[in-house]
Structures are given as C-alpha cells and as structure tokens.
Amino acid sequence: GNPGVLIHLNSGQFVAYDATCTHAGCQVDYDPASQHLVCPCHGAEFDPAQQGTVIHPPADTPLPALALHIDGATGAITLKQ
Numbered sequence: 612g613n614p615g616v617l618i619h620l621n622s623g624q625f626v627a628y629d630a631t632c633t634h635a636g637c638q639v640d641y642d643p644a645s646q647h648l649v650c651p652c653h654g655a656e657f658d659p660a661q662q663g664t665v666i667h668p669p670a671d672t673p674l675p676a677l678a679l680h681i682d683g684a685t686g687a688i689t690l691k692q
C-alpha cells in the first residue's frame with residue numbers, strides 16, 4: 612500500500628524512491644523519455660539521478676530515497692532493513 616520505484620540509471624547504478632509525490636500524495640511514474648519521475652496530478656518532476664531532486668514544481672521537497680541491498684551472488688535487489 613506504500614508504493615516505491617526502482618530505477619536502473621544509465622550510470623549502471625540502481626536507485627529506489629518512495630513513489631508518493633511530496634506535493635499532495637499522488638503516485639509518480641518513471642518517464643523513459645525524460646528519465647524523470649513524473650507526477651500525473653499536477654506535473655511535478657523529480658530527477659532519480661540526483662537524489663530525487665525536484666526539477667519541476669509544484670512539489671518543493673525531493674522524493675525520499677530508499678536504501679537498497681544488492682546481493683553480489685544472486686543479483687537480488689532488496690530494501691535495506
């Protein structure tokens with residue numbers, strides 16, 4: 612019930628964010644064209660390659676980053692506890 616989003620950046624790094632928009636709580640989606648996380652409600656955009664920074668209002672707070680654990684043996688990606 613609390614959505615998150617996992618992104619494989621062009622740099623090869625995996626990052627994850629809380630997918631709840633910091634403006635008014637809609638769920639953001641990854642836009643492959645812009646490579647941003649975009650909110651469908653009021654158009655806020657966040658940059659997953661820059662710690663979830665706001666790059667388009669009305670949101671004024673970055674998306675919270677989620678810490679990941681990548682198992683070197685299996686490649687499994689899980690949330691760090």
Ligand code: FES
Binds near residue numbers: 653655
């Ligand atoms: Fe995301 Fe308003 S809820 S821009």
